[in-house]
Amino acid sequence: MIIIGERINSSRKSISQALTSHDAEFIQNEAKAQIEAGTHYLDVNAGSFVGEEERYLRWLIEVVQEVTDYPLCIDSPHPEVIKSLLPLVKTAPMINSITLEPRRLEVILPLVAEYKTKVIGLCQAADAMAETAEDKLTMAGHLVEKVTAAGVSHDNLYIDPLVYPLATNTDSALATLDAIEHIMKEFPGVHTTCGLTNISYGLPNRKLVNRTFLVAAIVRGLDSAIIDPTDKMLYGSLKAALIIGGKDEFCMDYVTAFRQGRLG
């Protein structure tokens, strides 16, 4: 289970404030806390600074790399920003993300091949979102084609089938769960990943909904997630889901996490 730690994101107020006040220590502590909590990648995102994203994201990459060589997940919808910043990155990172938009594919895929990065591919086109399991699977297939044509191995592709709010579509989670299962079966070697927050939009007790969805997704085959690993309730659900899903032999990892006080 590959965890992408989502905390260093300028959509969070504390991160936005640390960015504007150049509080490097705050950012570095966020990085350390997520590493200690078991993350595999540190997502860095400065997307809320429209027009200044590149400058702020550069600073995030620099200050995080001052304290760790843990792999980053470079998170921007702008391919030019990613292209400009990749040379700074010390350890082969993950790129978050491509969609089926031609412009993003053209710029990003050669970089994925050149820098030997991982890449998150969203089931989304320039003019269409995939809401049904069938549409998600079709778009996943197109992503696999494009990535393979660029000489990138399946193992470097993390497909995010995306999830939309349950409050407005009762079948929204099921569509994503079905897509996860089919993607994992039809494209061996390809990973699936997912952010959780959309699913609970508009509902009370959102964290309960998010971690319940994560459990269902892991049991259906999800092998990566974009989460806050310092949320012990969520992390506990994740570790328990791995034993339920038969992914943790004799529950060794679960028991270890319990002993380390990491299960909520």
Next chain:
Amino acid sequence: MIIIGERINSSRKSISQALTSHDAEFIQNEAKAQIEAGTHYLDVNAGSFVGEEERYLRWLIEVVQEVTDYPLCIDSPHPEVIKSLLPLVKTAPMINSITLEPRRLEVILPLVAEYKTKVIGLCQAADAMAETAEDKLTMAGHLVEKVTAAGVSHDNLYIDPLVYPLATNTDSALATLDAIEHIMKEFPGVHTTCGLTNISYGLPNRKLVNRTFLVAAIVRGLDSAIIDPTDKMLYGSLKAALIIGGKDEFCMDYVTAFRQGRLG
């Protein structure tokens, strides 16, 4: 989602004490608390009183029926005990349980037909437990045959595929989850139910494991469970699993339960 409230069971120390001291009020309060928490059936079990089970179970049935006509779930492995006590029961109950043991089937099935009860069928024979999904499904098929031959409709059968400890068999939960999905598909109208506590035997933070398994099972189709409905963390997971599984249109039940303060 049919909830069978499991709290009135003599394997719990407080219930055992109330039984020996004839503390009717304690038992009645357990019944009321579970009704308030959303149970559909009240399980009553005096199985730990070997040789005196019938006398104690009779008393449980009587004291609970003094305060409510909520349906009971008469829980005993001894068909004679069930046969003797059924005439006392005011509202058509559930019987917990039959297995494929001929003696239990011979005594219980005519009672199920006569008293128009529901019945829980365990995937278990006199000489064999079903540990794989295939074996569970085979035994489920035999249960369906026997019940149908006795003139009992599918809707009155609740199949419990049983679950064994994850600590000794990494694939134990997956076998039960696969069985649930196949039973629900192959025998339309039949229900599935499950107790949760076996799954976590020998593991730390058992409640986390139990509720995580419940989520996975509901998303695979489980439509009944034998649980403690007053456990708010568990009940919250159950309600959230129903929205993830597309069983709660526009999340109305979930939001109602939240407003009533019933989600942990």
